[in-house]
Amino acid sequence: MNERDEESVGQPLAILCGGGAFPLEVAAEARRGGRAPFLIGVVGWSEPGIEVYPHVWVRVGEVGKLFGALKERSISELAMIGRVARPEFSDLRLDWGAVKRAAELSQLFRQGDNGLLIGLARIFEREGVRVVGAHEVAPRLLAPSGAFGARSPSAADEADIALGASLIEAMSRFDVGQAAVVAGGRALALEAAEGTDAMLARVAELRASGRLRHRGPAGVLVKAPKREQDLRLDMPAVGPDTIRSAANARLRGIALAAGEVLILERDLCAREADAAGLFVYGFDP
Amino acid sequence: MNERDEESVGQPLAILCGGGAFPLEVAAEARRGGRAPFLIGVVGWSEPGIEVYPHVWVRVGEVGKLFGALKERSISELAMIGRVARPEFSDLRLDWGAVKRAAELSQLFRQGDNGLLIGLARIFEREGVRVVGAHEVAPRLLAPSGAFGARSPSAADEADIALGASLIEAMSRFDVGQAAVVAGGRALALEAAEGTDAMLARVAELRASGRLRHRGPAGVLVKAPKREQDLRLDMPAVGPDTIRSAANARLRGIALAAGEVLILERDLCAREADAAGLFVYGFDP
Numbered sequence: 001m002n003e004r005d006e007e008s009v010g011q012p013l014a015i016l017c018g019g020g021a022f023p024l025e026v027a028a029e030a031r032r033g034g035r036a037p038f039l040i041g042v043v044g045w046s047e048p049g050i051e052v053y054p055h056v057w058v059r060v061g062e063v064g065k066l067f068g069a070l071k072e073r074s075i076s077e078l079a080m081i082g083r084v085a086r087p088e089f090s091d092l093r094l095d096w097g098a099v100k101r102a103a104e105l106s107q108l109f110r111q112g113d114n115g116l117l118i119g120l121a122r123i124f125e126r127e128g129v130r131v132v133g134a135h136e137v138a139p140r141l142l143a144p145s146g147a148f149g150a151r152s153p154s155a156a157d158e159a160d161i162a163l164g165a166s167l168i169e170a171m172s173r174f175d176v177g178q179a180a181v182v183a184g185g186r187a188l189a190l191e192a193a194e195g196t197d198a199m200l201a202r203v204a205e206l207r208a209s210g211r212l213r214h215r216g217p218a219g220v221l222v223k224a225p226k227r228e229q230d231l232r233l234d235m236p237a238v239g240p241d242t243i244r245s246a247a248n249a250r251l252r253g254i255a256l257a258a259g260e261v262l263i264l265e266r267d268l269c270a271r272e273a274d275a276a277g278l279f280v281y282g283f284d285p
Numbered sequence: 286m287n288e289r290d291e292e293s294v295g296q297p298l299a300i301l302c303g304g305g306a307f308p309l310e311v312a313a314e315a316r317r318g319g320r321a322p323f324l325i326g327v328v329g330w331s332e333p334g335i336e337v338y339p340h341v342w343v344r345v346g347e348v349g350k351l352f353g354a355l356k357e358r359s360i361s362e363l364a365m366i367g368r369v370a371r372p373e374f375s376d377l378r379l380d381w382g383a384v385k386r387a388a389e390l391s392q393l394f395r396q397g398d399n400g401l402l403i404g405l406a407r408i409f410e411r412e413g414v415r416v417v418g419a420h421e422v423a424p425r426l427l428a429p430s431g432a433f434g435a436r437s438p439s440a441a442d443e444a445d446i447a448l449g450a451s452l453i454e455a456m457s458r459f460d461v462g463q464a465a466v467v468a469g470g471r472a473l474a475l476e477a478a479e480g481t482d483a484m485l486a487r488v489a490e491l492r493a494s495g496r497l498r499h500r501g502p503a504g505v506l507v508k509a510p511k512r513e514q515d516l517r518l519d520m521p522a523v524g525p526d527t528i529r530s531a532a533n534a535r536l537r538g539i540a541l542a543a544g545e546v547l548i549l550e551r552d553l554c555a556r557e558a559d560a561a562g563l564f565v566y567g568f569d570p
Binding site: 206 | 448451452455456458459460462465466471473474475476477478479483487491496
């Protein structure tokens with residue numbers, strides 16, 4: 001345990017909860033690491049399940065209420081975890097705390113996703129709230145190096161993984177996509193606003209309709225953060241849903257940038273991947 | 286009319302017909318330019334409508350029959366036009382002409398789409414058949430510079446067009462995608478194996494489901510060839526279906542690399558774009 005960890009033991013940690021079960025998993029890991037999680041539920045985004053922890057609910061745009069809740073509890077660290085639906089700026093219900101920052105907030109909404117998150121983090125930090133990443137408070141959730149589960153990629157799969165990783169890197173300066181499906185040296189699908197599961201559903205459809213004709217399992221889902229991405233703000237994540245979507249698309253496996261992609265419910269993922277005959281592999285980015 | 290055109294007047298021109306109405310449109314333009322079109326229908330790909338021209342039907346893999354038909358008619362130029370479903374090599378029904386070239390053909394199937402087409406063209410050329418592009422035999426089908434139809438892009442649209450063009454250029458060394466949808470500086474969708482219409486259907490779904498929240502029309506479809514692409518072999522094309530798909534996705538307009546993208550049924554496209562409130566714009570690549 002390093003110095004920082006020692007200092008932070010017992011310290012409260014706010015978790016701004018996007019959708020899905022991931023915020024709860026990070027909260028459990030943080031608690032296991034000695035932190036006291038305080039969950040911020042966002043109406044319309046967060047699961048009701050967050051209420052098993054100390055929590056507060058806010059609406060998108062209730063910036064003043066959010067900062068008030070953090071100050072009241074002397075919370076100086078916050079992690080932003082889970083899927084968020086990007087709102088239109090004009091849809092926000094702004095409270096006074098938001099109105100004070102309206103010019104800056106409206107600026108953010110002209111950015112790509114990455115720019116939006118960087119700007120949000122800057123606002124938090126100016127209020128004395130350090131933004132930390134899931135990898136800092138829950139490092140056991142990161143993709144390890146090498147195969148986990150029973151299967152490993154072939155040499156041809158490794159070539160597809162390398163191609164997918166280069167492709168994601170080439171797209172990254174456009175603040176787009178963290179995933180691609182590559183089969184036999186050919187990119188079948190590139191992720192943008194639709195997200196990974198929808199991209200995999202598309203590959204499944206292309207195969208079912210005969211537009212992509214492969215005999216048996218084919219292709220690898222490659223997932224890695226954009227190069228400039230601040231991992232504290234938006235680390236790519238996979239979970240059992242990803243395994244199921246990849247199995248439906250009849251892929252050969254899933255490759256994750258080791259140490260840079262989070263895995264939800266890892267044991268379940270490994271079991272489901274084994275059952276579906278998929279490899280799950282952490283490649284060195 | 287330049288020297289080559291004079292020489293080619295009255296010369297037969299073979300058109301290897303992929304799917305859709307585009308091969309017929311190229312045949313009509315070629316005939317208008319004084320050529321004698323001979324259409325090669327591919328079972329499962331080509332429209333029955335090709336039979337209004339002198340033609341022969343072949344199955345995928347009947348390479349010998351195809352070359353025989355060209356030799357018999359002393360045809361020395363061929364254009365490959367229209368949508369093709371990439372077959373698996375193992376699905377091909379190879380005739381003797383294909384078996385003789387099997388090693389080379391199977392090599393091709395390990396390439397991306399672009400590599401596959403380049404290799405095919407090389408095989409034709411070695412048999413003394415020059416491969417020509419739609420832009421050479423039907424230049425009136427190319428996207429012109431500037432707006433056509435009633436509407437023009439705004440300054441913000443032009444920024445999105447520039448971003449989309451850069452993104453397609455960055456992807457082009459991976460032999461993937463000739464289209465992207467960009468809205469307000471953000472890439473919403475990138476095309477890979479699914480094709481442009483399916484990509485636009487995805488944007489329409491993301492909007493209908495509320496995952497993408499824009500008030501009113503938003504975004505531009507940008508279409509341009511890959512940088513290394515041999516335009517004789519696979520020139521991007523749009524048509525009335527593209528206009529309809531873009532209208533369904535509630536885009537603001539369509540931007541095409543001028544001189545490098547083909548437009549099917551241009552007058553109908555302009556009318557439909559005007560009716561849907563879309564701009565159609567040829568940008569200088």
